[in-house]
Amino acid sequence: MKSDASLPLDGQRILELAARSMFDLFANASEGMLLVDKHARVVWVNEQYKRFLPALGFQRVEDFVGHPVSEVVHNTQMHRVLETGKPILIDLLSNRAGTFVVSRIPLRDEAGNVIGVLGIVLFDHPETTLQPLIHKFAALQRDLDDARRELATQRRSKYTLASFIGSSPAAVEVKRQARRASQSCSPVLLLGETGTGKELLAHAIHAASARSRAPFVSVNIAAVPDTLLEAEFFGVAPGAYTGADRKGREGKFKLADGGTLFLDEIGDMPLALQPKLLRALQEGEIEPLGSNKVVPFDARVIAATSRDLAALVREGRFREDLYYRLNVLPVKVPPLRERRGDIPALAEVLVEDIALRNGSAPFELEAEAVAVLASQAWRGNIRELRNVLEQAAMRSDSPRIAAAHIEQVLRDAGIERLPPVVMPRIRTVEGGASEALRPLAEQVAEVERRAIEAALQATGGNKVAAAKMLGISRAKLYERLEGGTLGFALRGAPPAYA
Structure with a gap:
């Protein structure tokens, strides 16, 4: 033991005697002791420790002493104490000889250098001598395992491509692109207005990829203060x-x-922060805040935005090189007004989810209510549609939601309303088939045609105003009027429509 020069000679003598007494006490009271040198070789064991040698596979002390401790004692941590110079005061050690409560203490010379480690077996058979402690440890371990499983569940993807409701041409196309993106490890950039389902698609791409069993971790950049973003992204070194x-x-x-x-x-x-993000994506490594070491990572990046990144690049507010790094597999998520034919199916799913979350019986949407929903511009997209349905459900005393409930919610919210689309009624035609069982594209085309007719009538044939009311561009309106992809024209329309 290192002497203390600040003590008088008598004090130093007492300190040395105390150290020797403590050593003798542990040697006699413990279940066993062994000593390793600075090269991690066993140089000494006491009499009590020798009884463990046969179970460890050694018949003679000479076969044990002089060998590296990691070769003769499985699961030992003596070398770790040598490397760090820090003691491990209480630990559980399990090997062929049994399970033990052990302590490992570094030994230092006068200069403070670690010259060896003393290992002490405090208890053997802890399952009987330390039963209360073992029970508590086991309970804590179970709680930790449960917490890890819960965390792993939370970090799995919540949605699949089937969760993206819709069979309109626009919905089918975005699901096709998402499915294709899932087969690659390149960055994906989801572009679209707020509320269109970009996060759902990110979950779905992950779920369909080879990484589906690994974590899905998301961060909303807009929700994290700028001063905390670097730590949120790259982590923090101990004591940074x-x-x-x-x-x-x-x-x-x-x-x-x-x-x-x-x-x-x-x-x-x-x-x-954009240069650091770019470097992380290019090099596959990060540098935690307050650290001078790089840490490798392997994560597939999916980014999403409701803003015009190309415009931000032109304005100098977004790095061009980062834009190109992210814009490898762009997927444009269409707004709800460009896939009106999906609104009835979407409304049905949302109605069921709202009832499930509220713990109530599902309510029913009347056909006229669906027609009102299908005719709106939905600037807030699916998020706005859900809000309107939830408000209507809360205000209705009936299990049925009528058009009047929907219109009242829209009126109170100050949402610009379009004339309701008259949904085709189900009636039988020759052969007993239902008229509503026509090809979906025909029904979607009819809904859009009626919406355009209503908008043009409401604006007196003003195409610019009608396009604004419908929430589409003037070019898109002309495309619909001339036939476009839907293949219909407003034949016989008043001259003002032309």
Whole structure:
């Protein structure tokens, strides 16, 4: 033991005697002791320890002493104490000889250098001598395992491509692109207005990919303060700053290792942080805040934005090189007004989900209510549609939602309303078939035609105003009027429509 020069000679003598007494006490009271040198070789064992040798596979002390401790004692941590110089005061050690409660203490010379480690077997057969402690440890371990399983469940994808409701041409196309993107590891950029289902598609792409069993980790850039984003992305090294966790904290990139990292609202990424994000994507490694070491990661990146990234690049608010790095597999998610034919199916799914979350019986939408829903522009897209349905459900005393309920919600919210589309009624034709069982494309075309007719009538034939009311561009309106992809024209329309 190192002497203390600040003590008088008598004090030093007492300290040395105390150290020797403590050593003798442990040697006699413990279940066994062994000593390793600075090269991690066993140099001594006491008499009590020798009784463990046969179970470890050694008949003679000479076959045990002089060998590297990691070769003769399985699962030992003595070498770790040699490397760090820090003691391990209480630990459980299990090997062929049994399960033991052990302590490992570094030994130092006068200069403070670690010259060996003393290993002490405090208890053997802890299953009987330390039963209360073992029970508590086992309970804590179970709680930890449950928490890990819950966390793993939360980080799995919540949706699949089947969760993206719709069979309109626009919906089918976006699902085709998403399915194709799932087969690649390249970055995906989801473009579309807010509320169109970009996050759902990100989950679906992950679920259909080879990484589906690994974590899906998302971060909404717009929801995190700029000052915290770097730590959120790259993590924090232990003790990086005052108040930082002593153990450090992993960032989203590392949490998504092996899986998918979803960067929502990438258009709101601060310009100062964009070079670091670009480097992480290019090099596949990150540098935690307060660290000078790089950490490799393997995460597939899916980014999403409701903003015009190309315009932000032109304005100098988004790095051009980062834009090209992200825009490898762009997927444009169509707004709801461009797939009106999906509104009845979407409304039905949303109605069921609202009832499930509220713990109530599902309510029914009348045909006229669906017609009102199908005729709206839905600037907030699916999120706005859900809000209107939820409000209508809360206001209705009946299990049926009528058109009047929907119109009242729209009126109170100040939403610009379009004349309702008259949905085709189900009636039998020759052969007993239902007229509503015509090809879906024909029914969608009819719904759009009626909506355009109503808008043109409401605006006196003003195409610019009608396009604005419908929430589509003037070019898109002309495309519909001339036949376009839907193959219909307003024959016989008043001259003002032409």
